[in-house]
Amino acid sequence: MRVEPTRHIRTGRVVFAMWVAAFVVSVAGCDSERSYSARPVVSFTDLGSGREDYDSTDYRIMTADEGAWRFPTRVAVARVTVADTACLPDEPRLVFSKVPYAERPAWHECMRDIPEVCEVFFLLRTDFPGKTISLEEMAAVAGRYRARLLLVYAESDLQWGEARVIGVMIDTRTGEILATVAASDKPPILRGFEMDRPMDRGEDDDRHVDPRYQAALKFRGLVHDCVLELKERQEVEGAVAQADPEFTS
Secondary structure, eight states, rough: OOOOOOOOHHHHHHHHHHHHHHHHHHHHHHHHHHOOOOOOOOOTTTOOOOOOOOOOOEEEEOSSOTTOOSSSSEEEEEEEEEEESSOOSSSEEEEEOOOOGGGHHHHHHTTTOOTTEEEEEEOOOGOOSSSSSSHHHHHHHHTTEEEEEEEEEEEEEEGGOEEEEEEEEETTTTEEEEEEEEEEEHHHHHHHHHOOOOTOOOTTOOGGGGGHHHHHHHHHHHHHHHHHHHHHHHHTTOOOOOOOHHOOO
């Protein structure tokens, strides 16, 4: 004898099917948002620098005080973006943005071969009570953590899928911008040539064609070279080395 499902069972199946469909759509929506949500464009003006050239991938030493004693030291790193609402002219426009945990080992690795860098650490959101922050506030916090150098950087998404990372290196004792760093990358369609997948990459690993990943990779390499040059300039100028336990202990 065939037993027909009751109306309550049929209704339950319909509700369950609708719930599953809603869950799938919500998950897909979250993934889509994570993948395609554009990051706001941050300029060097926002970072307190007058540099206007964004096209070149390089670093530029801005200070003429080559003999200043800055090493050995800790290096503080802070990631920022810009406020999504209009600020008054005298208000800071920068908003704290936590450095992703997945990227932190790469920052430690890029300074590993510079013995004069005692430690790389990351500023925390809890260090800043306000919604917006200024470079002066970040430099003061980094100085309290006994870091003489502070890197403040920001990531931007440009038109046609391009990605850019810019940053400034700051002396926490004086607030002076010692150097600017800029790196960018384009999707393969704008490069004009295809890029072969590296042999050690899986089928789902597209980092070799991901402008965000490649721009960040270039940027960390430039920061390494920038810190190394600042250290070498100190050695060449023969600055009087007074080991300061506040910054080396």
